[in-house]
Amino acid sequence: MARRSYDLHTSGIGYRTRGSDFRTWDQLSRQERRTGLTMLAAIGVVAVVAVWLLVGDETSVGAETGAAAPPTVDVSAELDAWYESTATERATIARAATDVRAFITANDGLSLQPACVTLGEAAQRAAAVTAAPAQAAHQAWSDGAAAYTSAAAVCGNLFDGTKESVPSLLGRTTAALDTADGTWTRLAADLGQPAQTVQPASSG
Numbered sequence: 001m002a003r004r005s006y007d008l009h010t011s012g013i014g015y016r017t018r019g020s021d022f023r024t025w026d027q028l029s030r031q032e033r034r035t036g037l038t039m040l041a042a043i044g045v046v047a048v049v050a051v052w053l054l055v056g057d058e059t060s061v062g063a064e065t066g067a068a069a070p071p072t073v074d075v076s077a078e079l080d081a082w083y084e085s086t087a088t089e090r091a092t093i094a095r096a097a098t099d100v101r102a103f104i105t106a107n108d109g110l111s112l113q114p115a116c117v118t119l120g121e122a123a124q125r126a127a128a129v130t131a132a133p134a135q136a137a138h139q140a141w142s143d144g145a146a147a148y149t150s151a152a153a154v155c156g157n158l159f160d161g162t163k164e165s166v167p168s169l170l171g172r173t174t175a176a177l178d179t180a181d182g183t184w185t186r187l188a189a190d191l192g193q194p195a196q197t198v199q200p201a202s203s204g
Contacts, residue, residue: 078133083191086141089126090184090196093148096122097177100155104170113159116173120152140187147180 096119103112127145132138155173158166188195 075134079137079191080193082130082132082137083188083193086126086129089122089129092122093119093126093145093184094196097148097151097181100151100173101177104174109158112155116152116155116158119148120156123148123152137187137191140183140190144180144183144187147176147183151176151180 096115099115100112100119103109103115123145126148127142129141132141151173154169154176157164158169158173162169185195
């Protein structure tokens with residue numbers, strides 16, 4: 001039997017035998033058509049497998065790349081942890097600031113002087129805490145600590161011979177405390193935390 005070679009043409013699918021002219025699909029016998037379809041099916045399977053292997057390799061590489069991605073950082077949780085770590089400094093500042101206010105109100109200069117020193121020391125320790133993990137929180141904390149430091153410094157001017165009236169120095173001290181308290185109160189609110197409040201030590 002003569003070997004048959006199959007050919008694909010734009011005018012249709014057919015085959016030709018050695019020494020014969022090309023015949024269209026309609027001119028093929030049933031057996032010849034079945035053989036042609038079988039070959040086309042085989043070619044299709046090979047193409048599908050090749051595409052699957054190619055896409056599968058790319059997917060594997062993508063999956064491996066995705067697995068290597070760094071974990072998402074929870075800044076909110078880090079801020080909560082940072083704020084909690086400042087509890088000692090906040091409590092010390094709040095107590096010292098409250099004492100300064102109380103002694104100013106009571107016109108108790110003898111008690112006010114050491115209270116201002118204590119406030120200044122507490123403000124310096126607060127300024128040195130680990131920076132907050134978010135810039136806005138870090139700035140608010142630093143601004144508050146700076147205002148407490150300023151309040152302590154002005155308060156100290158009451159006792160170092162500074163040539164400024166007592167009412168003016170007391171007013172500036174109170175204004176700096178108001179600024180500091182307000183800054184830290186807003187920081188606490190922004191973080192969803194309670195503001196630190198402490199009763200003056202002199203009240204018992």
